Amino acid sequence: MPRLSSETLEQRRRHVLVSAWRCFARDGFHATSMDDVIAATGMSSSAVYRYFRSKEELIEAASQESLAQLRELFARLLAQEPTPTPAETIGVLADQLANRSADVDYDLSKIAIHAWAESLRRPELAVGTRDFYLDLRVLLTELAQRWQDAGSLAPDADPEAVATVLLTLMPGMIVNQHLVDPVSAAQLVAGLCVLGAATAAGGVPGR
Numbered sequence: 001m002p003r004l005s006s007e008t009l010e011q012r013r014r015h016v017l018v019s020a021w022r023c024f025a026r027d028g029f030h031a032t033s034m035d036d037v038i039a040a041t042g043m044s045s046s047a048v049y050r051y052f053r054s055k056e057e058l059i060e061a062a063s064q065e066s067l068a069q070l071r072e073l074f075a076r077l078l079a080q081e082p083t084p085t086p087a088e089t090i091g092v093l094a095d096q097l098a099n100r101s102a103d104v105d106y107d108l109s110k111i112a113i114h115a116w117a118e119s120l121r122r123p124e125l126a127v128g129t130r131d132f133y134l135d136l137r138v139l140l141t142e143l144a145q146r147w148q149d150a151g152s153l154a155p156d157a158d159p160e161a162v163a164t165v166l167l168t169l170m171p172g173m174i175v176n177q178h179l180v181d182p183v184s185a186a187q188l189v190a191g192l193c194v195l196g197a198a199t200a201a202g203g204v205p206g207r
Contacts, residue, residue, distance in 0.1 A: 012043075012047070012051065013051045015041060015043075016037070016041050016043070016048055016051050016052060016058075017058070017061055017062070017065070018105070018106065019037055019040035019041040020032075020037045020040070020052075020058040020061075020062060021062055021065075021105075021106040021108065021111060022040055022105060022106045023036050023037055023040055024058075024059075024062055024106075024111050024114060025106040025107050025108075025110050025111055028114050029055075029059050029114050029118055032055070033055070034048075034054070034055050037055070037058065056122075059115075059118060059125075060125060060128075062108075062111050062115065063111075063112075063115035063118065063119075063125060063128075063129065064128070065108060066108040066109070066111050066112040066115060067112075067115075067129070067132045069108060070136065070170075071132070071135070071136060071139070073092070073093075073096055074136065074139045074140065074143065075139070077089060077092065077143060078139065078142060078143060078146075082150070083143065083146040083147070083150065085147070085150075085152055086147055086152055086153075086189075087185070087189050089143070089166075090185050090188050090189055090192075091185040093170065093173065093185075094173070094183070094184060094185040094188065095185070097109055097173055097174065097177055097182075098177075098182065101177055101178070101182075109174050109177065109178070110174075110178055112174060113174060113175070113178065115129070116129070116171070133167060136167060137160070137163050137164065137167050138163075140162070140163035140166050140167060141159045141160045141162075141163040142159075143163070144157075144159035144160075144162035144163050144166075145159040147159075147162075165192075169188070173188075
């Protein structure tokens with residue numbers, strides 16, 4: 001039997017992953033079995049196990065992919081010149097979430113919700129998830145620093161505090177998208193402006 005090229009091997013591995021994501025997005029991690037994934041691939045069980053030895057490996061790969069897409073999004077924002085404004089950034093986040101949810105194949109933002117729950121059950125996954133969000137906060141802090149340099153934030157603003165707000169906001173956007181009602185960028189910007197004005201008028205606790 002001729003050896004498969006590295007490109008073909010990678011294509012088949014990706015096919016297994018995408019098939020698993022479809023199952024996970026539809027049924028969640030625990031209601032999906034390896035037999036379900038194998039059936040979705042149309043491949044033999046031995047061929048699938050060649051790439052992933054267990055459902056846990058597929059879950060970890062799905063979690064990593066959903067997080068990697070978010071990291072890539074902010075890396076692209078930081079690479080843009082000029083840097084997108086705070087309102088434009090929230091618009092990009094809202095559009096990205098809407099586009100993912102409109103994907104008829106699979107929705108990695110929905111898989112992210114399953115991944116958060118799985119992280120509570122599996123300490124090794126929790127460590128990786130925590131490290132990712134700490135790294136993401138660094139990217140968001142850099143983004144906020146650029147807003148400050150551009151005059152979009154006040155000179156005495158704390159970029160890390162802004163990053164913390166954005167980091168806290170993003171999971172809420174996903175929860176609203178799938179469990180309540182989608183939230184538009186305009187709603188988010190308007191609400192943040194009103195809340196910011198109200199908290200500024202009342203003073204910041206601890207200061």
